[in-house]
Amino acid sequence: MTAPTFNPPSEMSNRRSIELLALGVGPAMGLNGRTTSCYLLRVGERRILIDCGPAIVQQLHAVGVAPHQIDDICFTHAHADHTLGYPMLMLWRLFKAPAGVGLPRIIASISTMGALDGVIQHTLAGEAAIIRGAPRVELPTHEPSSVELADGILLRTWPLAHSPYAPTLGLRFEIGAPPAQHVIAFTGDTGPCDNVVALAHNADLLVHEANFSARLKPELAGGAFGHSTAQIAGRNAAAAHVKHLALVHMDVSEEGQESVFIAEAAAEFDGQISAPMPGVQFTL
Ligand SMILES: [Zn+2]
Ligand SMILES: [Zn+2]
Numbered sequence: 001m002t003a004p005t006f007n008p009p010s011e012m013s014n015r016r017s018i019e020l021l022a023l024g025v026g027p028a029m030g031l032n033g034r035t036t037s038c039y040l041l042r043v044g045e046r047r048i049l050i051d052c053g054p055a056i057v058q059q060l061h062a063v064g065v066a067p068h069q070i071d072d073i074c075f076t077h078a079h080a081d082h083t084l085g086y087p088m089l090m091l092w093r094l095f096k097a098p099a100g101v102g103l104p105r106i107i108a109s110i111s112t113m114g115a116l117d118g119v120i121q122h123t124l125a126g127e128a129a130i131i132r133g134a135p136r137v138e139l140p141t142h143e144p145s146s147v148e149l150a151d152g153i154l155l156r157t158w159p160l161a162h163s164p165y166a167p168t169l170g171l172r173f174e175i176g177a178p179p180a181q182h183v184i185a186f187t188g189d190t191g192p193c194d195n196v197v198a199l200a201h202n203a204d205l206l207v208h209e210a211n212f213s214a215r216l217k218p219e220l221a222g223g224a225f226g227h228s229t230a231q232i233a234g235r236n237a238a239a240a241h242v243k244h245l246a247l248v249h250m251d252v253s254e255e256g257q258e259s260v261f262i263a264e265a266a267a268e269f270d271g272q273i274s275a276p277m278p279g280v281q282f283t284l
Contacts, residue, residue: 016044018175018182018284020205022276023059025248027211028081035059035278036081037249039207040070041184043175046150049073049104050171050186056085057092063279068097072149075108076188077168078115086116087123090131103134107155109141111167141167144198152176158199160190162226170199175284182284185242189249191223192232200240204284208233209249215264216254230261234268244272244282 019042026034036053040063049070053059060067067089076082093103108116113136121128139145139157146156154174162168172185183203187196190209200206211227212220223232230247237245247261254261258275265273274280 018043018184020184020207020282020284021063022246022248022278022280022282023063024053024055024278025276026081027249027251028079029252034250034252034255037076037188038085039186040065041173043150043153046071046153048149048153048173051076051082051188052085052089053081054084054088056089059085059278066097067092068101070104072105072107074155074171075106075112075116075169076171076186077109077162078112078166079163079189082188083112083116083119087120090120090134091124091127094127094130103131105135105137107137107147107149108139109157109167109169110138111141112169113138115166139169141169144195149173156199158195160187160195160199161193162189162191170196172199172203184282184284187228189227191226191228196236197239200236200242203240203242205244205246205282206233206237206240206242207246207248208236210247210261210265211249211251213250213254213257213261213264215260216257230264231268234265234273237265237269237271237273242269242271244274245269246282247273247275250275 021040023038024035035055037051038053039050041048120131142159144158156172157169160168160170168188170187175182184205185200185203186207210230210233212229214221214229214231262273
C-alpha cells in the first residue's frame with residue numbers, strides 16, 4: 001500500500017483498484033474542516049459509503065461524487081454524527097438522481113437499521129415507505145457476522161464497545177482472494193474492546209477512532225465515554241499486525257495536536273501511522 005496521497009477523483013483509474021477517500025474525519029462536534037465521519041471506499045467501479053454524517057451531500061460534492069453514484073451505505077452505529085446525512089442523501093436520490101437510478105443498498109445492524117427507519121419516519125414521513133423499500137442487509141447487533149457485498153468484496157463485522165444506546169459494529173472489508181487479498185477495517189466509535197484485534201487482523205489499513213489522547217488527558221488513558229485514545233489504537237494496531245493505522249474522530253478540544261496523537265500511537269505500534277484530513281485518499 002502506498003502512503004496516503006490525495007488525488008482528485010477524476011484521476012481515479014477505471015481498473016479494479018481499491019481506494020479509500022476520507023470525506024469526514026471529525027468527532028461529533030467537529031470544526032475547522034473536520035466534518036463528521038464518512039469514508040468512501042471504491043473497489044473498481046463499486047462505491048461503498050461508510051457512515052453518513054450530517055454533511056454527506058456536501059462532502060460528496062466536494063470530491064466530485066454525486067449521491068446517485070453510491071451503491072452501498074454501511075453504517076457502524078446510530079449516533080447522529082454517523083447517520084444524520086442519511087435522510088438528506090436519500091432525499092437527493094429520490095428527487096435529483098437521473099431517471100432509472102434506484103436507491104442504494106443499506107447495510108447495518110438490526111439495532112441501527114431500526115434507528116435509521118425512525119429517522120426517516122420523523123424527517124421524511126411522506127417518502128418513508130419508498131425509502132424503506134431500498135435494498136437492505138440487516139446484520140446481528142451483538143455477534144460477529146459476514147455478508148458478501150459483491151463478487152470479491154466480503155464484509156465481516158464484530159460488535160464493539162461504544163454505547164448501549166447505539167451499539168457499534170466494526171466493519172472489515174476483505175477484497176479479493178488470498179494471496180492478493182486486501183483488508184480495510186473500521187472501528188467506527190469504540191472504547192477498549194478485544195474484538196478490535198480480530199476485526200483488524202493483518203489489515204492493510206485500520207481506520208481507528210482516537211477521540212482522546214492519553215498524553216494530553218492522562219485521566220482518560222483507559223478510554224472513556226465509549227471512546228479510545230491514540231495509545232489504545234496503537235496497541236490494537238500492533239496486536240492485529242496491521243500495516244497502516246489511520247487515527248480519526250479526535251475530540252474537538254485536541255484540534256491541531258495531530259502530531260501528539262501520532263507520537264502516542266507510535267510508542268505502541270511501529271507501522272505507518274497517519275491522522276488524515278478530509279480529501280486524503282488511501283490507495284491499495
Ligand atoms: Zn462518532
Ligand atoms: Zn458514536
